[in-house]
Amino acid sequence: MARRTGRAAATLRFEVLEPRTLLNGSATDDLFVRFKPNLSGGTIQTALSTVGATVVEQYPSGPMLISLRAGVDQSRVLQWFQFNPLVSYAEPNSTIQAAAVIPNDPYFNQQWGLNNANNVDIDAPEAWTLTQGRYTTIVAVLDTGIDLNNVELTSRLWVNPGDLSGSDGFRNAIYGWNFVNNNNNVQDTNGHGTHVAGILAASGNNAYGITGVDWYSKIMPVKVLDNRGDGTTESAVNGIYFAVNHGARVINASWGGGAYSQALRDAIAYAAMHGVVFVTAAGNDGLNTDLTPSYPGSYNLNNQITVGAVDSQGRLASFSDYGTRSVDLVAPGVDILSIIPGGFASYSGTSMAAPFVSGVAALVLSLRPDFNAEQVVQRILSTTKPLPGAAGKTVTGGIVDAYNAVNFAANVTSTATEPQGDGIPTTVTLVPNGTSDYDLLAKILATDDFYNGYGGTNTGFVTGLYQTLLGRDPEPAGLASWVGRLNSGQTRIQVIETFERTPEALQVKVAHWYQDTLGWNASLAQLKFDPGVIYWSTLLAAGQTDNAVLARILSTNDYLIASGGTNEGFVTGLYQSLLGRSTDPESFNYFVGLLQGGMSRANLVQKIQNTVEAKRTKVARWYQDHLGWNQSLPQLQLDPGVRYWAGFLGGD
Template sequence: MRTRWVGLLSVLAAAVLLLPQTRLLDTKPDGNSREQQVRSEQQEQSAKLAAVDQDKEATAMLCMTECTKDFRRMMAQTTSGSSRAKMVDHMMSSHQHMHYVSWIAGSRSVHKGKLPPTKSGTASSYVTAAAARVKQGGKYESPVFQGDDGSSYMVLGVPDQRSKGMGIVSVVMQDIVKQVEAHQRRNLRLVPYPHEGNYRIESVDPNTNQDIHVQSGEDNGNASHYHVKDVVVKFTQPLSKQDLNKIQYEIRAISTRQLRDHYIFRSQDMDARQLVDYFNEVWKPAYVEPHYLYMTNETAQEQQAIVPNDLLYSEYQWNLPSIETEKGWSRSKGNEQVIVAVLDTGVQQNHPDLQGKLVKGLNIVDSNAEPEDDVGHGTHVAGIIGATVNNGEGVAGVSWYNKIMPIKVLDSSGAGSTYSVAQGIIWAVDNGAKVINMSLGNYAQAEFLHDAIKYAYERDVVLIAASGNDNTERPGYPAAYPEVFAVGATDAKSKRASFSNYGDYIDVAAPGASIASTYPGGQYAALSGTSMASPHVAALAALIRSANPKLTNAEVMDIMRNSAVDLGTPGKDNDFGYGLIDVDRALSAATQSSTSLQNYPEQVKARLNEISRRYMN
């Protein structure tokens, strides 16, 4: 099945070959070059659309495979009617996309949930056909159909392999496929994102801050976005209360926020340019800049490989074997004391495959709410890092034991402000995060955000960021800041993914095409993007810090660079940086570093704890 999975990606890999190495963003084209640019953009869009279709198909496969295996596991575990009912209740409560489940077992049959209403009785007809097929010992999958509620459904029938005439029939909601399509069209910048006006925002050229109008997803590759009537100001001297009152009066401020020595002012009627001029002329600050938005960037001795039993691993998770994760697990599976902060759209707190993996987080978008995920992006990123391994459920994360700190800095549209991201970084550092993953970005440098990144770096935190999904050489931020480890994406053929940004700031590459991971609703989805590549590297950084806690953040970054497998042009190049990460080689280097001898007692203690945990579980 893995061959089939990799084969499905070959269309995407082939599309990559059609793409030019650079885009003509900064030159004024003549007639012929303009025609070539249009053709190049059309080819790039075709490759991205192929990636979206790939993710949709893979997500539908994941959904059906997961349900089928869950039902077979249930049927293998129980014989009594009461236990059947309890297992069905538990399954439906943790997998809310299962709307109806009928466990066919003669007089001890169990029926839970309701059929979705359909005008022509489509659902009932498919359920009847599925039941008949199951009783004959065959599997059944209906076509996708529309319910009167506007949702998409599919009927699945799974026979009991031990008892003829018995089995399970379920009506499964398939809206996740539509959600993935909408999500990925934004994430891969196939549509203008975010929509101008949603935040009272403007799109600008990141070099000049001159207005540009984003009419297509292609235009996102040369645009940054900011709040129309906001500015971020860092003063050279602390403001007195009188000074602050004066500013608020003169700019007719409707809100003022402070984060350490930075202020964010929002005016009732002055735009960002007027505010910048006002502060530069009257207050002579250290700097004043627009309040930018950031968006998701959704792609030695031979060690014995450890192959986990997670339901979807062997068939769909091509990404982990490709970076030697299975061998690396023999060296380290992580340590719960090394926390990875995920600055994103939040994380589903009760996802079955993330239970026990989350520590207390923060919702910066809504301070009165938990950092729940209302997009899907953050839950997917979190699963790549740390979905529970070897629990027979769903997918496996890169790390077995590192904890995840969910920090919601992006709202339901997948966008968040400089303030939100900066506050998230500082909060993560102050609350014990050792690694921070940022699958988000913009093309404008913001001093406010850079100050927060310096704060984290100076406190020995490893910062990882996605490079972006616009197939452009233009540096994206925060990935291009020198304190941040920048990640590009590869596909299943170890080629640069068609959407992945590139450039001399790229440190390494990691898998980012059709990556299977956790998704809201207790589900699983396949998504593509450098957003998916970045958490592979964040998890590796956490494994390295678990294997050798004495290493500094700079040493961790050097180990990941130096242990990477060279791809493309020999040596460091713009497509892959130092190459594709290698978990086994990186962990081998970490345990053999110059700090290994002085760290030996901690390594022994960690190893004993791991052995103890293994035999207690």
């Protein structure tokens, strides 16, 4: 019988955080598509040819079953059809299968985080219909070690295939390494690490005890905490490098609470460079970490997921740290049953929430081992299940959902090299982090989605650029000139990057700012000739970045006076201008306090501009202004495509 204890007590010094008959489907490579009535056969054939589709069967009621050629990404084609104005509907040709896999582990019915009657869970049984993990996926658990003799973990242990002689500094590192005592003894003498490992990867369907999220991945124990649950930044940093260099694809770090460490951040960034996902607990202090950062959770790196905790009713745990910019999502973290040395126990803590997410990352990688770390992170963040308890408390406002994550991954072909979603390119273009506004917008407008949306011709494409970047139709001479560039061999990117730096395009860009961030009601045609708009556009032409010029606009006395002439009014105005929403009390008071403490208005503007939320708002406004999307800013900020592109934006 499970032994119940209190909240997970393990604390790094720098503080450890402690078969159904219903039918469901996953897609084949075919799609059902119904075009709108009265379209010519030529129009329909052009649409099908654009995406490499052939008709398998035409049904009397109107829809057709189409097949895609090898190498075409089914999920992106589906999205293309669903947003095509010529199409009434499009849907995958689903396979019929059991809706859930229920393991025979006797305590499974007590694991509410995996399967809960009220749907506050990660939908694990549904995910297991698609994948239960893969032996080749290695997950490092950086913790107090694990119980090497526990039947739930013995078949799951990673065994070092490399040199054990010690030539790399780790002699006889058979299962992992102990960075507390610098030896190969990774046996758990605390219980915290074993409990975490059990949630993540206890053997499933073995008719014993519990089941983990992932049934087959290999666990690499890396001991960075002692028997009291204490550790140092040094041990954590060494542990990360060890895990990465020995083949881990996911690192679970159920600890934190320390001050900022550049060395620790560099280690996590090193993991990102090598395709390793870093999952960490948000913290157990009940704090808003947007205002009171806690590391490593607050680093906000692209390969990182920071996890808060909820209870079985979907309420944010009273102890869980939170933050709409610093905590990505939530996972089950209250009364979580797992293994400990010698038995079972239920613990509570964000330490327990993190391994649910690490397990889901391992499941995604079992289907898509070609994904890099950022792609795995984007899959998980863009497929969370909305949860009221997480709304306004986390970046996504949702709980990790294993089924959504792996189903999304399963429907993407292995040729993809970028995560996909609404508004994400149908031709893959590698985008470096820290990309400028100019370059990123060019990459969005250079996608096949944009090109095909204007008829799939060079003339239509240039017409789209005029309407998108200049707010008007082209004149014949200009149209002929730009089309000529394309016909002579210039790429779409090259044409866009030249186009968007023309004086008129820069003036229209600033005019959009006047409309979106300053609330001016004049038309683009009127605003682009405004003396102020022309002045600011000359600064852009001289090489100043978008953020720098906009920060200067928002720092003027005119803006301050228009906002009421007070620090409080100024901050309220910035929320509307940069985030597209009203203030929330905690961050509002924080920003006002910065101004009262002597921070300049320009520096505060740039501080907000560089937040994840502001970057997503910026891209969401591009979708509205340049792509013609009609959704509201709050809806677009949750769009996977918006989140994907915003992740590449640089700061100033």
